[in-house]
Structures are given as structure tokens and as C-alpha cells.
Amino acid sequence: MRRIRAAVTGAVTLSLVLTATACGGGGEDGGGQATKTLTYWASNQGSSLEVDKKVLQPELDEFERRTGIKVKLEVVPWSDLLNRILTATTSGQGPDVLNIGNTWSASLQATGALLPWDAKNFEAIGGKDRFVDSALGSTGAPGKDPAAVPLYSMAYALYYNKQMFKDAGIAKPPTTWDEVIDAGKKLTKDGKSGIGVEGSNLSNNIHQVFVLGKQHGADFFTADGKPDFTSDGAVAAVKQYVDLMATHKIVAPGNAEYAQNQSLSDFAKDKTGMVLWQTPSQTFASQGMSEDEWGVVPAPVPSGKPGTGTATNSMVAGINMAVFKNTKNLDGALKFVKFMTSDEEQTALNKTYGSVPPVKTAQKDPAFSGPSLAVIRDTLASSAAALPQVPEESQFETVVGTAVKELFADAAAGRPVTTESVKAKLDKAQQQMPKK
Amino acid sequence: MTQTAVTPAREPAVRKATPGGARTARRSGRRRLALPYLLLLPALVLELLVHLVPMLMGVAMSFKELTQFYIRDWASAPWSGLDNFSVSLDFDAAVGQSLLKSFLTTCQFTVLSVGLCWLLGTAAAILLQENFRGRGVLRTLFLVPYALPVYAAVITWAFMFQRDNGLINHVLHDQLGIGDSPAFWLIGDNSFWALLAVSVWKGWPFAFLTVMAGLQNIPRDMYEAASLDGAGVWKQIRHITLPSLRPVNQVLVLVLFLWTFNDFNTPFVLFGEAAPEAADLISLHIYQSSFQTWNFGTGSAMSVLLLLFLLVVTGVYLLLTTRGRKTSDV
């Protein structure tokens, strides 16, 4: 009885406290140790959240040793990261420093939640010119101070299975789309297929059709930032991508439902001969495929060599690091970004994650000149384009990514994919964009 | 004990009104008035805090242009009048059209799911009414889907529905030889049936549990009288069991309807960020329209419309069923 009464009193008190406080205003009141600690949200780069913690913690300890600032690390899964950032933005309660997908930069910039990197802030981390230009191109809307700084860089390349190529009698890895289709047709037999796609992965769909769009001279946004999904070039780009399955049949129909990198495990199991991917070497290794079993060449172009304009063959992929504007420890946050973008950390971390440092001086490390990373480094330097740096980028990924997913579903079910059906889907996608 | 309590003979209504005896009632008149409110206070405060106030804020948001440009300080977002509603209800444009389609899909899905859950639950409960060997085991077994956490169960179903490696196609295509090529279950038109299967699997044990409870309120002598009259099992089910379950069904169907119509977890875990068109349930659709496209104003407007719809349906349902019940009872 007494215990029940205590519980009851507890419950009533709790609810009274809550009522009393529910109407309170939003006073700013942080923890007392604000200048001694930082909260950092890292994205999931390694093979699991725990692996990321093990990779990052020693670096954070080193930072604490040097500066006396303790960094509280949270590795946020990709499935939650954007929602967590959104809620942090809405409430003003977030981390001090965070990783974002670099394609989100302009969208998040528009919310005003991230610290703009003006000349003074860049100065505090050693200057803007330490970073590679292409990486800086994906840090926010042009003409505005960047919302983030590049941390890890990646690019797409074509990975191929050496043994399967040999068995199919393909002498040289393809460099143009026609050659990809030729090779794909030779590879597609006995339950194996030419190339893998991730038909239900919205971001991956976007990355691929964006590059194809560039090759057709189309952008998905007009110069003044209006969605332009139904131009001939854009329609042709989307159709060309889906046609790998629909017309050329070099993609297995099952790929239409892939969203969790099943295409990589198919590749590692010798079920598909090629994949277009960003830095998959770690995944191949974890699936039991050794480094000498696969080869890598720059992603295909319509003709000739990769370059700019219609010879673009990759988007600028990667992770940026941002400072939350509401941070109570700006100085510490800047110090931390400076630490993470230092040559030493850049070399170490990018080596571990199989990515390329966006910092020029760190790129000189021999670790990044191996055959697989050299392709990525060169692609980034000469033939990669940043996704549209517009506030609606995130909506663009959702609606156009979904349109491509639905077209793959049609193709997989054997329904015809025509210029009209592609255009209709893209038109519907465009209408779902916010009206501006 | 009961005797002393009953001594002051009272009307049932009065008895309900004040539990205290006349003596205590007079002494603590004010306390008596306040007591029910005090008892309700914790529940009331919690409901206000977690349900009602947020809901009112949600309604307010539906009149605002709450896009990514304003989410940092939603109070300062410009009022947009009925814009969010007119966008959602403009069935000629893409946004309204897809909302309407999602709504119709949800209606169809809910009717089928609730119907099947009820059917399976009732059938199982009636078939398990009489004792036989293995009855207890089956009764326990049938409750397992209800007891499993949603995400654990739905992840397993997603695993089974994979096209190339899943169990469903292994059975249908490889073992039974149905269809020229394996079907897709997680994308395309079949996704509707996949979702329905998972929803029924998850939901029918609740119907089973409720009907089982309802069966226990049927007086035994009704069956005894019927069997003395020579009525067989089937006749007893038709003339005694099913009619007696009517009040239980009235509640059961309503609860199942509301849970199914608002279900978010099942499609979200099964399909991930973008549900296929054929299985685009309204709650996931709204989630996409607000969280993934960062347009909380329109998302809220859609939620408000959904809420209004559910209120109307529930109101009409209660009106019809209770009236029907009264006349049939009399």
C-alpha cells in the first residue's frame, strides 16, 4: 500500500511539474561546461556503427589531449541522419559539429541552421585554398558562403570482374556507354548479367541519372533554380539508364528492388560483371572478393575521354563537415574542424574509409595513388560535377529518385518504358516539387 | 459484507453518483466534488501535453508555409491561409492526385485487412471454443504474431518477400512452378498483396483474442437449450454464437479500422523510404510529404484532412451501430 501511494505521489508530482513548465518560454540555458566539450554527429562510413566508433575515438582522444576539449561522439545511421538534423534545426538543439552528405549542403544551408563559412571562419581552419575545387563545389549554393567544408571525397567509377571479362572474351574494359552495352551483352548469359543497379535506392538513382543528364547536356534545374525535369535531355538520360534493363537487358530484373547494396554482393559473388559505384573496395573485401579479382576504370562517357560538360562521368560524392550555428562553443568547434581537416587526420581517416582526401596536401600521400584511388582522384579533379546546389535538392532526390524506381519496377515487370512514359513520370515528379 | 452495503436502498443512478455514504458526503462536500477531477488530473495533463496541444499546434502548422526556409523558427513562418489544403485537395494536379490515390489505396487496404482479420480471428476463436487435444497449444501459438514486436516481424517478412532470394518466391516459383519468372513483392503492383499479408498476419490475433473474450460472455445455458432442441454445432454457431458476438464486433471492427488506417510501422519497415505506388498507405504518404520533402505545412494539412475523415467515419459508424443495436435489443 505504501509503495503504491509513493508511486501515485510520484506520478502526480511528475504531471504537476510538467503542467507548470509546459507554458514556459524558450530561454537559452546550456550546460555549464560548454567550452570544454563538443558534441559530434558522425555519419556511418565504416562497415558498422561500432567500427566507426573504434576508428574515430582514438582521433578524438588525440584532439582532447591537444586542446583539452572533450568530444562526445555519436555515430548516426544514415536512415536517421537527415531526420535528426531536421529536428535539431527545428528545435535549435543539436550537436556542435556534424557530418552531412555533401549533396544536402544547399538544402541545409537554406534552413539557416549551419554556420556559414566566411573568410574569417575559413581562416581559422587554415584557408579555403587548402581544399580541392570540385569538393568545394558541393558545399552550398553558388555565390553564398559555404555551409560546410569537405571531409571525405568520393566519385563513381566502373568496377569489373576480371575473371568474368576473361571468360566472356572481353579484351579491354569499356570506356563508353556503347562499349558497356556490348560488354554487358557478352556477359549476360547462364543466369549472370552484365551490370548491376540499385533500382530502389533513391540517392543512387539520382546520382546516375544526374551524370547521364550532364552527358545529354541537361541539368535538372534551370539556371535560376527552377526544377526542369522534363527537358529532352533529362528524359533521354533517365530512359537511357532504365533501358539498361528495359531494352538492353544487361541488368537482371531483380535489381529493380535492390536498395541495400545487393548489387555489390552480386558482383562479389560473380553474378554480375560490372557495377558503377563509389569506393566499394571495403565491401568487396568483406564479401570475400580480393583486390586482384576486380579492376577499375573511369565511369563511361558517350564517346572520347572523360572531361567536363557532356564528358562528365561522375557526381562529386562525399561527406562534408558542418558547424551548427547554435553552438555555444564556436571556438572549440572551429578547432575541431581544423583538426579533422588537417593533413594528418585527412590521410589517416580517408585511408581507413577508402575515400580520397579533399585536402590538396593530404592527397599527395602515396596511399591515394594506388590504381583504384587514382581513378577516383583523377575523376574528381577533371570530370566530376556537383549535384545541383539548390535548396530543393533533397526534394529532388526524393521525387525523381522515386520516379526512376517506379520506371525500373515497370521495366522489371516487362512493361514498356517509352519516352512518353518516362516523361509522364518526370512530369508528375516535377509537379510535386514545392512551388516557388 | 454485501448485506451492510446494500442496506440504504438506492436507485442505481444515485448509487453511481456518490460512492461515499451520506455521512461522509456531507462532511467532505467540497472534496467530493474535487475528487474525480483530481483522479483524472494526471491522465488529463498527459493527454494535453502529448496529444492535444501538439495536435492543435499541428493544426496551426497546416495553415503555415512551413518549408525548410522556416523550420528553424516555425512561429515566424508566414501564414498561408488555406493554400496547403487547396494544394492537397486539387485532384487535377500531381500532389492532390497522388494523395487521393493513396487515400483510395488505404481504404481498399483497410477494408480487406480488417475483413480478413475479423474473419480469421472469429473462425479461429469459434473453432477453438470447444475443448480438444492441442487446444491450449494452438491458442498460445496464434497469439505469437501479436506478441512479436512489429519491427522484428516485418523485417522478417521483408526478408521473405525478396524477389531473388526470398522464401515466398522460392515456394511459389521454384517449388510450385507458378509464373514464368519470379514475381516482385516489394515493388510494383504485388506490393499491395504483400503488405496485406503482413498486416493480416499481424492483426488477426487481436481479433482472435477479442472474439475469444467475447465468447466467454455467452451464457452456457443458451447452448444447452439449443442442443436440447436438437440444434447441431453449425446451427448453434449461426443462431447463438454469431448474433451474441455483435456488440463485441462493433468495438472490434472500429478499433481494427482505426489501427489499420493509421498504420505507419508496417509499411515503413517493409518498404523503407519510398513505398511503391500500389502500397502507398496514407500515413507513409504524409510522412513522405512532410519529412522527406521538408514541407511540414502541407504534411500537416494532409494529416488534418485525414483526422477529419476518421472523425466523420467513426461518428457515423457509432451512430449507425448504436442505433441499430438499440432497436434490435428492444
Next chain:
Amino acid sequence: MSEAAHGRPSRPRSPMAPPRSFLWTRRIVLTLLTGFVLLPVYVMISSSLKPLEDVSGKFEWIPSALTLRPYADIWETIPLADYFVNSIVVAGAATVFSVVVAIFAAYAVSRYSFRGKRVFTVTVLSTQMFPGILFLLPLFLIYVNIGNATGIALFGSREGLILTYLTFSLPFSIWMLTGYFDSIPRELDEAAKVDGCGPIRALFRVIVPAARPGIVAVAVYAFMTAWGEVLFASVMTNDTTRTLAVGLQGYSTQNDVYWNQVMAASLVVSVPVVVGFLLLQRYLVAGLTAGAVK
């Protein structure tokens, strides 16, 4: 007290043996249902014992290789043990508070008539209709504001989640307990009052013991609601307060989906609820009998 509240089923005992058609229908229907129910359970168990190559390949009814590795690995890939503790604390506390609050409210509704009673019951029940999406963001804002104003961290903490979940199960619990309390003869608590008990003591001396099946049923419901919730948990937790519902997503990372570990972990997190539920199901039926379905 009514017979039903004791959980004693009143089964028809017909003197005639059921006809053959009935027996066959029963056999067929129950067999099919058993298959339907057990299919995912079998997949879960068998896949959790396969090596990763096998679960990412074609499905096999009989595993060609068995391993217990996944059951060891699940604790390494993600901090499953921490998530477990979080889920237990959150679901447990939400259940206790929800039941206590519901008992008070149901007592008021069942035993008193007062102004606003109908408004209260209708409002509370209608919250069952609210789409979660509508109040996710506002609720989050309220929690943050409370935190800013008072220093009570509701957002991102276990307390915030407890508060949310206990409210989720409240409407159903109040409604069910009201029904249950109504079925307890008023003479009982009045007798207690004649013996000198106040209304609160009467509640705990008489009503609560008599309503035990109903209370257990409500508690089971509240616990399961909290244990399985995904949406609010994904936004309102961080890595120290993450619950199992969100944490399990950690097995599908950027590179790979560890299906065998997903299945093993699903099984591990299901066992406590399923066992608890099945042990208490007797009360659940009894509770529903007297409470909800009357």
C-alpha cells in the same frame, strides 16, 4: 463478482458429438492458420543460424550449414545490450505509470458522475485517431521548450520517451479499465467505505485487487506498445537512449545487410515480450472479457 472476471471460460458442452463436417473444417482451418503463423517464425529461427553467404543467397528450407556466430556477433555489430536496457527501462516505466494513471482515471469515470465526464472520455478515445505524423514535430518542439525553460531534458532522454509512450497506451487502458471497474459490483467499495475507508483506500483495497486481470491486460498492452514503437523513437533518441526498435536498423549499414544477425537479433529481442505475453495471456482474455467487450 461476475464469473467472467475469474477467467473461467463458459464452454458449450453439447451432448451430441460434433458432426464430421465440423471436425474437418476445424482440422483444415487450424492447420492452415498454424502454417501461416509459424512461417515467419521458422524463417527467423532458421536464418539466424545460417552463415552470411547463405542468407544472402537463395532461400533454403533446411540450412546447409549451421552456425551460432550470429548470436555472438549481434552484440558486437551494434551495442545491442545498451539498447536492450533502454527498451526495458522505457517500456517498463511507461507501463507502470500508464497503469497507475489509467487506474485513477478509470476509477473516476466508473464511480463518479461529474461535469465534463463525457467530454473527457470522448476526447481521450478520439486521440486514438490522431495520425502520429501530425503531432510528431509539435511534440518534439514542446519537449525542447520544456527543456529550455526548466532544464528537464525530455528530448533525447529516456524520460521523454517514457512520457510519450505512456500516453500512447493511456486511452485504450482507461477505456478498458473503466469497463472492468463497471463490472465490479459497487456494493464492494461501498462496504469498504462503511468500514471507514476513504475513496482512495477503497480503490486500492477493493477495486484494484478485484480488477487484477484487467490491470494485467492493460499492462501487457502498454508494454507491447512501448516495446514496438518505431517512428517517435527514431526522432527522439540518441545513441545513449536508442531503443531496440531503432537500434536494429544498425545491422543494415552503408555496405551490407547482415541478414543472419538481423534475424538473430529480432529473435533475441522478441523472446522477452513473447514469453511474457504468453504467460500472461490468460489474464488478457479475462481482462478483455470483462473490460472491453462488455
